[in-house]
Amino acid sequence: MAQKATKTLATRNIARLNTTLYLAGFFHLFFLLLRALLFRSSFSRRSLILYIVCSAPQLLIQYLIFERTGRPTYTPDGSVKRSGEDLDAKGLTEYLWDITYWTFGCLGVAAVVGDWAWWFMIVVPCYSAWLAYTTFIGARQGYTDAAGVPQPAAASKRQQKMEKRGGQKMQYR
Structure with a gap:
């Protein structure tokens, strides 16, 4: 089993x-068909422009980021x-999945x-914007309490026990 993880x-x-890909096709077709066939009177140029502008980020994320970085390639x-990159990774990838699924929900509604x-x-x-603001403020303030007084990093239980015994001692062999 060579390269099992890969x-x-x-x-x-x-x-x-x-x-x-199937979900994107379903939601986009659902929106276009429902708006064009059942709600024809309210499906205007404005509605189409809103659809394009609001669904463009999801389509760009899916086809320019996920497909290029996540789709595996095979030898002959x-x-x-x-x-491919791990599509279950934390951080930016997780945020991009949130945008994708949120767009699907907005398309349906x-x-x-x-x-x-x-x-x-x-x-x-x-x-x-809220995440960026709280991250920036947290990094700017450092580790302070409500009064702005810097707080020392909390020691782990192991460190507390070692300090209680007199600190770390060197052992010579």
Whole structure:
């Protein structure tokens, strides 16, 4: 079983990318068909522009980031050449998945109730701004209490026990 981790990651990435591709197709077709066929009177140029502007980030993330970095490549004999980046990674990748799924939800709601549901898309940039602000303020203030007094890093229980015994002692052999 050579490269088992690579093969497992490649299989996981393919499954997740294919599922996302099917979900994207379903939600975008659902929106376009429902708005064009059932709600024809409210499907205007403005509605189409809102759809394009609000769903563009999800489409760019899916096709320019996830497909390029996460889709595995194979050699001609069928073995995994490159498994792709881990699509379950924390941090930025997790945030990009949040944008993708939030867009799917907004597409579904906007298809049923109308264009005003696109206002839900403002939640993502507001959340990002709040995270950036709290991270910046936390780093700027350092580790201080409410009064602004710097607090020492809390020692672990092991460190506390060692200090109680007189600190760390060197052992010579």
